[in-house]
Every structure is written in structure tokens, then in C-alpha cells.
Amino acid sequence: MADSSSFDSDRLLAHKFPETEYTYTERDAALYALGVGACARDATDADELKYVYHENGQQFIQVLPTFAALFSLGSLPNGVHLPGLEYDPRLMLHGQQFIEIYKPFPSNARLHNKVSLAGLHDKGKAAILEIETRSYEKESGELLCMNRTTVYLRGAGGFSDPSQPYSYSSYPTNQVSGVKIPKVQPFAVFEDFTQPSQALLYRLSGDYNPLHSDPMVAKVAGFSRPILHGLCTLGFAVRAIIKSLCRGDPNMVKSIFGRFLLHVFPGETLVTEMWLEGLRVIYQATVKERNRTVLSGYVDLHGLASSL
Numbered sequence: 001m002a003d004s005s006s007f008d009s010d011r012l013l014a015h016k017f018p019e020t021e022y023t024y025t026e027r028d029a030a031l032y033a034l035g036v037g038a039c040a041r042d043a044t045d046a047d048e049l050k051y052v053y054h055e056n057g058q059q060f061i062q063v064l065p066t067f068a069a070l071f072s073l074g075s076l077p078n079g080v081h082l083p084g085l086e087y088d089p090r091l092m093l094h095g096q097q098f099i100e101i102y103k104p105f106p107s108n109a110r111l112h113n114k115v116s117l118a119g120l121h122d123k124g125k126a127a128i129l130e131i132e133t134r135s136y137e138k139e140s141g142e143l144l145c146m147n148r149t150t151v152y153l154r155g156a157g158g159f160s161d162p163s164q165p166y167s168y169s170s171y172p173t174n175q176v177s178g179v180k181i182p183k184v185q186p187f188a189v190f191e192d193f194t195q196p197s198q199a200l201l202y203r204l205s206g207d208y209n210p211l212h213s214d215p216m217v218a219k220v221a222g223f224s225r226p227i228l229h230g231l232c233t234l235g236f237a238v239r240a241i242i243k244s245l246c247r248g249d250p251n252m253v254k255s256i257f258g259r260f261l262l263h264v265f266p267g268e269t270l271v272t273e274m275w276l277e278g279l280r281v282i283y284q285a286t287v288k289e290r291n292r293t294v295l296s297g298y299v300d301l302h303g304l305a306s307s308l
């Protein structure tokens, strides 16, 4: 439990996050796609091969919309001191991710990130920290996408008066509230397997948190073995939606929200169920072996594939 005497909300809200840069190439986009399971079942699947290979050259490959989440990796407070907030980085879990995409991603880019605090909430047993990252293309100055990353800091709550727990948000909270799963049969279901080595492959895209690779670190964090990156699970689910409802077109995706409900162990089978509500896809991903829902959220689309 955090010490309420050391918490100073004014200092935290005044904190200026350093701006960051992120450069990626076609190789990074392709490695990411493999990390979230593209082509793992069928290396000739045209819906997925385009994320890793193009016959006219790699500059023509397409980029998955969840690739955006990597741009925010440098914004996360992993080990960074935030004034007035004490926490143990080993107990951090990824809680939610919200992504808005403003234009299709080029196959390579140099980006400039503006980072800000989007929220902080005292939940008693935990603190919830939200960081917003706006990514601009360096050459044109155009805004490419926005990520809002929610981190669940176990053991860091209790820093404010329990009768009036501290809660700050810089955005309308209904934008990222948990979704209600419809009580009817899903419109589409997509089953996919993760590899036992999935987290080891995914980490090469830049998320080197040892929680996903080091058995001892995983044990300290309370898990029997390393767990999958939440963003890898999100990548699997959104890829399933693009495949099932967007005729494989990644540019149909306008925004993405996901809440991580439970950890996934690499090697488990993910079943993504999808419901259509207008241009919104409500989805949930379940681990088949444990019959537990691990992720739920929504994806807003620009339009619907004419075949639906």
C-alpha cells in the first residue's frame, strides 16, 4: 500500500513527459506481424502474407493497425520516477489500450511522440495510470495515431484519502469503459493458437519486459511462468477481426479498445468472438484450454465489407 503523505497530485499533474522518437522500417512491421501470429497457420494466406512480404518489394507491405501500440513503448514509466507516485515496476500489469488511427500507416516512418498524463486513479489495492502518446510523422508533421495506455500498478493504491479516492481523467471516460458482451450468438468466431515461443518472438518488436521471458521475474510477479504481452493478445484479436469482418483490409480499422482481464500463457489457444453493432465490433478473446475470457473491447470501423 502506498504512503498517502508522499502523494502530491499537483506535482504529478505538472509533470512534463519527455517527447520521444520512434523509427520503424518494413522489417519491423513484418517482424511485428509474425509476432502477433500472421501466417503462422498458412504461410501462403494472401490476407496475411501482405503484412510480411510483397512481390513488388517490401515498401509495399501493409501494416497492422495494432502496430501503433509499439510507438508508445518509450512513453511507459517502466522504472521511471513519477513525482508523488510510488510503485514497484515488477508488479505492473497492462490494463487497457486505446488506439485511434488517423491515416493508414506507411511501411516505414520516422515519428515524433508527444506524451502526456491522461489519468490517475486510486483503487485502494492498486493505482491506475494512463499515459497518452500522440505520434506525428516527422517529415510531414501530420498526426498518425494516438495511444492511451492504462497501466495497473498492483500495491500502489491507497495514496489518497480513502473516503474520497483520487481520480483524474483528461478525456471522456465513456470512451474506454468496459464493454457489455451481447447475450446472443456471436456474428463471427475465429480460433487461433499462440506458440510456446510467442512472447519470445513478440518481444523482438521492442517490449523487453522480462515478465514475458524470464521465469524468475514471472514468479516474483505472481505467475507460474512468463506470460504473453497484453499487446500481443490484442494483436491476435484485432487480426482475427480484420480477417473475419474486414475482408483482410487493415485500413478499415478506425479505433481499437481492449481491456486485459486475465493473463495468457504462451502456447494457449485464443478464441475471438465478435458481434456487430453498426460500425462497432464488440469482441472478446477467451483462452480455450482454461475457458477464461482474457480480453474484451471494441473496434470501430470506417465501413463494413460489402459481403457482410
Ligand SMILES: CCC/C=C/C(=O)SCCNC(=O)CCNC(=O)[C@H](O)C(C)(C)COP(=O)([O-])OP(=O)([O-])OC[C@H]1O[C@@H](n2cnc3c(N)ncnc32)[C@H](O)[C@@H]1OP(=O)([O-])[O-]
Pocket: 076, 092, 093, 094, 095, 096, 123, 126, 128, 150, 151, 152, 209, 211, 227, 228, 229, 230, 231, 259, 260, 261, 262, 263, 264
Ligand atoms: C505495461 C506494463 C507491463 C506489463 C505488460 C503486460 O503485457 S502484462 C500482461 C497483460 N495484462 C494482464 O495480463 C492483466 C490481466 N488482468 C488482470 O490480471 C486483472 O484484470 C487485474 C489484476 C488488472 C485487475 O484485477 P483485480 O481483480 O485486481 O481488479 P478488480 O476487478 O477488483 O477491479 C479493481 C478496479 O480496477 C479496475 N480494473 C480492473 N481491471 C482493470 C483493467 N484491466 N484495466 C483498467 N482498470 C481495471 C476496475 O474497474 C475496478 O475499479 P472500480 O470499478 O472499482 O472503479
